[in-house]
Amino acid sequence: MTLLRRLIRLLCGTDPVLRRMLKYWAATCVLYVACIGMLLVQVELGLSNPAAANGLIAFGGCGAFAFYLLIRANARLKLEPDQLAVAQAVFSLVCAFWAYAISGPLRAAMLIMAVVIIVFCMFALRPRQTLVLSAVAIAGMGATMWWLQAHDPVRFPPATEALTFGYLAGALLSTALLSGEMSKLRSRLKRQKRELTEALETIRLLATVDELTSLVNRRHMNEVLKAEERRQAAGADTCIALLDIDFFKQVNDQHGHAVGDSVLRCFAAAARASLREGDVLARWGGEEFLLLLPDAAPGDARAVLERMAERVHAMLVPGLDGRRISFSAGLATRRAGEPFADAISRADKALYQAKESGRARIVLA
Known part of the structure; x- marks a missing residue:
């Protein structure tokens, strides 16, 4: 000085x-x-x-x-x-x-x-x-x-x-x-x-956060993925997962949309509590969610999803009469230099396989 x-x-x-x-x-x-x-x-x-x-x-x-x-x-x-x-x-x-x-x-x-x-x-x-x-x-x-x-x-x-x-x-x-x-x-x-x-x-929140679940919305998640592509150009140790709440349409049909909204909110809270620091969970559309796991090998990413599945299954949703919630997930590892859009496409196919195999499971692409 x-x-x-x-x-x-x-x-x-x-x-x-x-x-x-x-x-x-x-x-x-x-x-x-x-x-x-x-x-x-x-x-x-x-x-x-x-x-x-x-x-x-x-x-x-x-x-x-x-x-x-x-x-x-x-x-x-x-x-x-x-x-x-x-x-x-x-x-x-x-x-x-x-x-x-x-x-x-x-x-x-x-x-x-x-x-x-x-x-x-x-x-x-x-x-x-x-x-x-x-x-x-x-x-x-x-x-x-x-x-x-x-x-x-x-x-x-x-x-x-x-x-x-x-x-x-x-x-x-x-x-x-x-x-x-x-x-x-x-x-x-x-x-x-x-x-x-x-x-x-308020505009910033509406542009980046899903109003119902308070998770990142799809538009902002695309920006996060672009930033992650720039950060890890080689694509090393990054996983992406697509999650879908099982039998969500039945919940809406049998218990009403208000209970369906409660399921989404409770799912978001339980899922967010299972994440590591740096993980990003977004509402991708309807009852579908996209999870970005930076710096995570497939085994680490699967452990996060399994922990999430346990929390989601244990939660009690008001108005659901004790019915338990589960989700299916497709997990993909981003390849070297691969755009996230391609990794998401492979995770989507793995999610389809998880649903076809009986739901409530995690399938690695």
């Missing part, structure tokens, strides 16, 4: 939330530095009193450093981000009032800073908080203007101060109202984003 990275880590910590808060603090510091630079120019031009300007610079610097310490200690203080934002905004407004009082003929420019402070808080505060902060700014600047015109009416003519205050109040109230509309828009965008994310997740 370089010395610069160590320094950044020391100053900013490693917590993402803390770093984001410090970024906002750094942005306000940039504004402070720019204002201090302009204030020093005013002093150089004789437009501001040096002692008053130096006092404001010291006050602003100490305040900025105090807020840095406050943010760094927030892990223990547990202050909410909006509480810190309000505190920083009030501090900045006090600096703006002070700057207005000492800026002489340039004091009207300080009113812009008051508006900027409110705008800066629009993104961190709720509309009501922004409105209250705007009221504080209006009251604070109004009190500053009243005191100045009362004690120095020559430099601060009452009529000029009154008109200036009116413009400022209008600007700040308008900004506060716009903040409310901005907050509503932001909330609506967040809600729409959340709804879009949920819709995309």
Whole structure:
């Protein structure tokens, strides 16, 4: 780790939330530095009193450093981000009032800073908080203007101060109202984003998962097979099996389709519990299922199917009156360089042989 990275880590910590808060603090510091630079120019031009300007610079610097310490200690203080934002905004407004009082003929420019402070808080505060902060700014600047015109009416003519205050109040109230509309828009965008994310997740599930059994569907299974072909171009140690629930049509005819759906769900749960890590079971169509067994020799694949057959036979399906379920399976080993479509075709023929031989058995192609 370089010395610069160590320094950044020391100053900013490693917590993402803390770093984001410090970024906002750094942005306000940039504004402070720019204002201090302009204030020093005013002093150089004789437009501001040096002692008053130096006092404001010291006050602003100490305040900025105090807020840095406050943010760094927030892990223990547990202050909410909006509480810190309000505190920083009030501090900045006090600096703006002070700057207005000492800026002489340039004091009207300080009113812009008051508006900027409110705008800066629009993104961190709720509309009501922004409105209250705007009221504080209006009251604070109004009190500053009243005191100045009362004690120095020559430099601060009452009529000029009154008109200036009116413009400022209008600007700040308008900004506060716009903040409310901005907050509503932001909330609506967040809600729409959340709804879009949920819709995309639903679409993804519908595109990849069978709704009834929660297994991979046929479309996604084809993508899995293509990926497996690319992963094992030579086709070594990969088996494929086609499974068919025995006498499933009789179940539907005698007990109804609702019980048939229960059989499919229970079969999927029992079969999935028998798989190894990396095996993929998909609903291929109706009561037929396709099982991919990567990195499995025929003996290992057969052991998985036999374990699956035991679990399926042991399960009890509600509404089936104690009838046991079994399945027939055709198992094929993928040959070197063979497309999975050909291996599935051979597994299908083996499945047909299993059915012809009396069902409830596994036939190796």
